[in-house]
Amino acid sequence: MEMKINVSVLIKVLALQCLAVLCASQDFDFFYFVQQWPGSYCDTNKGCCYPKTGKPAADFGIHGLWPNYKDGSYPSNCDPQAPFNPSEIRDLSSRIQKDWPTLACPSGDGLAFWEHEWTKHGTCSESVLDQHDYFATALSLKNQSNLLRSLKTAGIIPNGGYYSLESIKSAIKDGMGYTPYIECNVDESGNSQLYQVYLCVDSNGSSLIECPVFPHGKCGSTIEFPTF
Numbered sequence: 001m002e003m004k005i006n007v008s009v010l011i012k013v014l015a016l017q018c019l020a021v022l023c024a025s026q027d028f029d030f031f032y033f034v035q036q037w038p039g040s041y042c043d044t045n046k047g048c049c050y051p052k053t054g055k056p057a058a059d060f061g062i063h064g065l066w067p068n069y070k071d072g073s074y075p076s077n078c079d080p081q082a083p084f085n086p087s088e089i090r091d092l093s094s095r096i097q098k099d100w101p102t103l104a105c106p107s108g109d110g111l112a113f114w115e116h117e118w119t120k121h122g123t124c125s126e127s128v129l130d131q132h133d134y135f136a137t138a139l140s141l142k143n144q145s146n147l148l149r150s151l152k153t154a155g156i157i158p159n160g161g162y163y164s165l166e167s168i169k170s171a172i173k174d175g176m177g178y179t180p181y182i183e184c185n186v187d188e189s190g191n192s193q194l195y196q197v198y199l200c201v202d203s204n205g206s207s208l209i210e211c212p213v214f215p216h217g218k219c220g221s222t223i224e225f226p227t228f
């Protein structure tokens with residue numbers, strides 16, 4: 001009899017351990033911190049709409065902070081129980097409007113974009129960053145990473161000119177200390193252009209790191225840096 005109780009306890013313990021392993025697999029290894037160049041979002045066939053608050057500054061804007069695995073895959077939509085709640089980020093309101101503007105059509109106030117990013121990506125790093133800290137961390141990373149200045153120092157400016165992909169990567173590496181991943185899209189004439197810059201961040205959201213893995217994609221060897 002005593003033996004039977006022990007076996008059932010053992011089974012329960014094992015079941016809990018399996019559950020813990022399953023839950024842990026919801027975790028992640030690092031973040032991509034992704035910024036978008038508004039000129040390249042806007043001059044595609046799809047076009048863009050300025051936010052209701054007006055034309056954003058001619059600067060990189062935040063797209064998102066995305067939990068990722070070292071094997072290149074990533075979790076998404078991890079917690080339907082954690083809806084986006086704008087009142088939790090009220091104190092960040094002016095900074096988020098300035099640094100995380102929405103360019104999708106129709107014109108919006110940004111809430112739909114931030115909600116999408118929280119629901120798809122932010123809910124997968126809740127073990128480390130709650131909703132307020134998720135947005136505050138992205139804003140602070142934006143503050144630490146002046147991409148436009150790094151590029152300008154190397155003579156790379158958003159003037160509609162063409163620059164080698166290598167020169168863009170090394171300008172950001174020299175300015176930031178870490179090698180970025182550059183994502184391109186194409187303008188209305190089909191030219192490859194600088195669309196998004198990915199930097200990697202440790203799983204606490206506290207420091208930039210070298211990327212454990214880069215996304216795959218295609219840019220020309222020379223790409224356009226459009227005006228905005």
Ligand code: 5GP
Nearest residue numbers: 032064066067068072073074075120121215
């Ligand atoms: P696309 O298919 O346009 O490259 O990406 C669409 C969306 O999928 C992105 O905006 C982002 O939400 C997600 N995504 C694409 N690639 C990655 C990636 O490498 N890591 C993560 N975490 N999300 C990604």
Ligand code: 5GP
Nearest residue numbers: 036041063064101102103104112113116120
């Ligand atoms: P992701 O590609 O991150 O999964 O999805 C981006 C979603 O946010 C899309 O539904 C897109 O319409 C919306 N969105 C709103 N504003 C922006 C913006 O300024 N840039 C991008 N890339 N997506 C935006």
